[in-house]
Structure formats: structure tokens, C-alpha cells
Amino acid sequence: MATVNKNYNKLRSGYLFNEIDRRTRDFIKKNPRVEVMRLGVGDTTEPLSPTIIKGLTQGVKKLANVKTYTGYQDAEGKEANTKLLKALGSFYKTRNINLDIDEIFINDGAKTDLANIQSIFGSNNIVAVSDPVYPAYVDVTVIAGRTGDFFDGQYKGLVYMECNEKNGFVPFPPKQKVDIIYLCNPNNPTGSVATRKQLKAFVDYSIKNKAVIIYDAAYTEYITDKSFPKSIYEIKGAKKCAIEINSFSKSVGFTGVRFGWTVVPMDLIIEKTKKGEIHNLWSRRQGTMFNGASNIAQAGALAALSKAGQRESKKMVGYYMNNARIIKKNLLKLGFKVFGGENAPYIWVKNPKGLSSWEFFDKLLNEAHVVGTPGSGFGRSGEGYLRLTAFGHTQDIEKAIKSIQTNFKL
Numbered sequence: 377m378a379t380v381n382k383n384y385n386k387l388r389s390g391y392l393f394n395e396i397d398r399r400t401r402d403f404i405k406k407n408p409r410v411e412v413m414r415l416g417v418g419d420t421t422e423p424l425s426p427t428i429i430k431g432l433t434q435g436v437k438k439l440a441n442v443k444t445y446t447g448y449q450d451a452e453g454k455e456a457n458t459k460l461l462k463a464l465g466s467f468y469k470t471r472n473i474n475l476d477i478d479e480i481f482i483n484d485g486a487k488t489d490l491a492n493i494q495s496i497f498g499s500n501n502i503v504a505v506s507d508p509v510y511p512a513y514v515d516v517t518v519i520a521g522r523t524g525d526f527f528d529g530q531y532k533g534l535v536y537m538e539c540n541e542k543n544g545f546v547p548f549p550p551k552q553k554v555d556i557i558y559l560c561n562p563n564n565p566t567g568s569v570a571t572r573k574q575l576k577a578f579v580d581y582s583i584k585n586k587a588v589i590i591y592d593a594a595y596t597e598y599i600t601d602k603s604f605p606k607s608i609y610e611i612k613g614a615k616k617c618a619i620e621i622n623s624f625s626k627s628v629g630f631t632g633v634r635f636g637w638t639v640v641p642m643d644l645i646i647e648k649t650k651k652g653e654i655h656n657l658w659s660r661r662q663g664t665m666f667n668g669a670s671n672i673a674q675a676g677a678l679a680a681l682s683k684a685g686q687r688e689s690k691k692m693v694g695y696y697m698n699n700a701r702i703i704k705k706n707l708l709k710l711g712f713k714v715f716g717g718e719n720a721p722y723i724w725v726k727n728p729k730g731l732s733s734w735e736f737f738d739k740l741l742n743e744a745h746v747v748g749t750p751g752s753g754f755g756r757s758g759e760g761y762l763r764l765t766a767f768g769h770t771q772d773i774e775k776a777i778k779s780i781q782t783n784f785k786l
């Protein structure tokens with residue numbers, strides 16, 4: 377008799393974006409002639425750059441020829457794979473981080489590994505997350521059975537590291553002992569970014585408690601202020617306690633192409649493990665349950681790592697960051713209290729007049745016809761805030777801002 381994984385019953389996931397859709401559709405139905413503008417999407421919108429398109433095209437063409445065709449990581453594929461790993465290694469080297477290419481695992485986007493990484497850790501490990509944060513870390517922890525029920529806005533058994541105005545939306549390490557810590561830096565949804573010192577506090581905590589940091593570096597290329605670290609491995613000791621998961625989704629525009637990588641250092645040790653053991657476990661897990669990222673995506677990724685590719689991607693990131701500046705500058709001018717948007721494509725708006733996240737969402741939709749994302753959907757501490765994103769075409773962003781300026785009654 378098959379039974380279901382009852383942990384799914386505990387999930388609140390799906391609620392946030394379904395509810396946004398429901399309210400938006402409702403508004404459109406009642407106001408069919410009004411144009412609704414979305415400042416809430418967490419997805420890239422600009423086309424891929426020429427160098428990367430060329431790489432992807434070459435990847436496709438290779439598949440058309442019997443001499444260059446590759447399937448799984450066979451002889452030919454392995455060679456291409458090594459080339460790519462070496463390029464990633466060089467990419468880290470420019471940041472003074474030395475990685476052995478064996479320590480880098482290619483993935484098909486960060487989300488897969490952010491979830492699957494939990495499978496190599498003990499089932500009763502205690503997980504800590506920032507609050508508010510990208511909902512996937514919480515949901516995967518629930519599905520894995522590492523939490524209790526949802527109660528009063530939080531899951532029992534999950535440790536929430538509060539992010540608020542006082543700590544600049546960068547959490548402190550937990551007071552109690554935890555085993556797995558998810559860190560999203562720069563943070564989605566608050567757009568905050570941790571200093572070297574703040575990250576070091578997490579590394580020190582983790583070494584002391586033999587905890588592991590799962591470091592989500594998806595927005596690292598949006599860091600414009602050079603004083604902030606771009607990789608957890610810039611912090612001394614991090615190789616002993618941190619797994620870094622990265623992706624080309626937001627930095628190159630690969631949300632649809634799918635490519636990223638995960639670093640599991642040989643030096644990483646947790647309770648009762650030897651050097652290399654965690655690395656080998658992940659290797660074993662991937663060998664059984666993953667057959668690689670698309671070879672076409674890998675060809676695109678190799679092109680993205682070239683000098684020209686990096687230059688072009690930087691330009692694309694700059695385009696989104698210019699959108700962020702437009703949003704932040706104008707909202708500040710209107711008298712809103714606004715955070716983030718300087719080293720991340722997310723703008724975190726404090727709701728005026730003590731409105732709740734959903735009240736502000738409704739007001740913004742009804743008066744300015746702009747759709748944001750209620751902060752409360754990212755965790756209890758997100759209540760009272762709204763997330764706007766810098767993804768989108770600049771002219772659409774400007775239109776939305778204009779509408780807020782003209783129609784929103786502060």
C-alpha cells in the first residue's frame with residue numbers, strides 16, 4: 377500500500393504567488409481597461425548576449441556531426457566538462473580562491489542542489505534560515521521532514537534568523553546550536569548584503585559547532601561595492617564549513633537555459649567525518665541521481681566564462697542595476713523608506729503608515745496598478761514590507777514608477 381509523504385501537508389508553499397495571481401486577476405476583471413504593471417517578477421527579461429548565443433549555437437552544431445556528437449560525459453564530453461571546470465576554477469582564481477576542479481560540481485541551476493544537498497545530512501539535523509528569505513530553503517526542509525507543523529507564521533523545529541531594520545537585514549548566527557545554515561547573499565528578498573565581518577561570524581560559528589553553511593551565491597555578480605566578498609571562500613576557514621551553490625540564472629540570464637555549479641571542498645568536515653568524506657558523499661549522490669547539465673547549456677556557460685562573455689554579462693547586470701537605481705531613487709523621493717537595490721536586484725520597501733504587506737500590495741495595485749510581492753510571503757519578519765525587483769525592461773519600470781508618482785496616495 378503506497379502512502380504519501382505527509383510532510384507535504386505541512387507546506388504553505390504555493391500560497392504566495394497563487395494569492396498574488398488571484399488578486400491581480402481579480403483586479404483586471406474589475407478594471408479591464410487598466411494596464412497592470414509588474415514589479416514583482418524574479419525572472420530575467422533581457423536577451424542573451426552575442427558571445428553566449430554563439431557558444432550555445434556551437435553546442436547545438438556539435439550535436440549535428442558524428443565526429444563531435446556527445447551524449448553523457450563520455451570521452452568527448454568529459455573533455456569539454458574538464459575545460460568548463462577549469463574555466464570555473466580560473467573564475468575563482470581571479471578572486472584569489474584556489475579550488476581543485478574536483479571540488480566543483482556542475483548543476484542544472486542552483487535550486488536543484490539547494491534542495492538536494494539536504495539528502496547527504498542526517499535526518500534530525502536542525503536547519504536555520506534567514507527570515508525573510510527565498511522560500512525554497514524552508515519548503516525543502518519541510519519536505520525532508522526536518523520541521524514540525526506550521527504555527528503562528530513559522531515552522532516548529534526550524535530556526536529563524538531574524539533580519540530587520542536594526543541589523544540591516546543581515547542576520548546574526550543563531551544563539552542555539554544548529555547543524556545546517558542556509559545563507560542567501562546578497563539576499564532575496566531584502567537586497568541586503570553581508571560584510572566580510574558578518575560572514576566571518578557565520579564561518580566561526582560553523583567551525584565551532586561543526587555546522588555546515590549552504591551558501592547561495594546566485595546574486596553575487598550584482599555586488600557593485602568591492603568591499604563586500606563575492607564568495608564565502610574569501611573568508612578564512614570557510615572551506616572547512618561551507619558549500620557554495622551558484623548559478624548563471626541571474627548573472628548571465630540563464631533562467632531558461634539552466635546552468636550552475638556547486639562547490640563541496642575537500643576540507644569540509646562536520647561531526648564524525650574525515651576530510652573528503654562529505655565531498656565523496658555528494659559525488660556519490662550525484663552519480664546516482666543526476667546525469668549532468670545539458671551539453672548545450674555547458675557550451676553556453678563556457679562562452680559566458682570567456683572574457684567577452686563576462687564583459688557582456690556584466691553589462692546585462694548593469695542594465696538591471698540601473699533599473700534598481702531608478703526604482704530606489706524615485707521611491708525615496710516620494711518619501712518611502714527603501715532598502716537594498718544597491719548590490720542586489722531587489723528593492724525592499726517599508727510599507728507606509730504601518731500597512732501590512734498585503735494591505736500595501738492591494739493599495740499599490742488598486743491605486744497605481746503596480747504588482748509587487750508582499751514581504752510577509754518570505755517569512756514572518758517580512759511583514760510590513762514589499763519586494764520590488766529590478767528585472768524587466770527599463771521603459772516598463774519607468775512607466776510603473778510614473779504611475780506610482782501620479783496615482784499612489786501616500
Ligand SMILES: *Cc1c(COP(=O)(O)O)cnc(C)c1O
Nearest residue numbers: 485486487488510564594623625
Ligand atoms: C533565482 C534564484 C536562484 C537561482 O535558481 P536557479 O535554479 O539557478 O535558476 C537561486 N537562489 C535564489 C535565492 C534565487 O532567487
